[in-house]
Amino acid sequence: MREEIIQEHEGGMWPWLLQRVTAVILLVGLAVHLFTLHIVNLGSLSYDNVAGRLSSIGFIVVDFALLGAGLFHALNGLRMVLLDYGFTGGRKTALTVVIWIVGLGAFAYGTWALWPWLTS
């Protein structure tokens, strides 16, 4: 046990808080995702399986929560790792902008990927 100087979180207050919020969403969402897909609903994964799950609003909510929270948590986590390796000033801002573009792009791509199941 020791006293130490805690500086303002390098990544910013909102990313810090959202990292915690998305962590809780992922703990619950991944427990549902992994348990229902691999323990309860055992069997070969297929296009029709996915369609069956995504016909229920519950799984649509879980899947989109996992997509959004997962991307935020993963990319902000990656950003926090990179901030330990010399991303300061303008480079830090550029990193944050690139991370957001990648994240929003991936969320759009993930939505497009699920679309045929959602609309069938």
Next chain:
Amino acid sequence: MTEKNRETANVGAGLWKGTGMWAWLLHRISGLVLVVYLFAHIGVISQGQAQGQAAFDRLFRTLESPVFILLDVALVGAVLYHGFNGVRVLLMDVGVGIRGHKTVYYAVMGAGIVCLGLFAVTALAFIV
């Protein structure tokens, strides 16, 4: 830059030794593995939209080979480590288990190993 004194445990990269260091290092490594997996996962699932039902189902037959099942178990291990150690981090953020952080670490790791056992037994049915 605001600064304030706060009581902390030897956790994270703050002090480069002991259980806290390993917990932090493994959290970071498993996190990076999971970032790569998340994008691979989105890429695989998107093949339904990109290439259609037949190609999607063919891809999943490939992903059921023993090598990929073993990789799945390793993946679940990474998820469980990151998740259970993450619970410990969240508890410390609200001031729980700072003094006893090593005890909490071993407790959550025990819970993680039990869960990994459940998934490993399930995975075994696909290999043998």
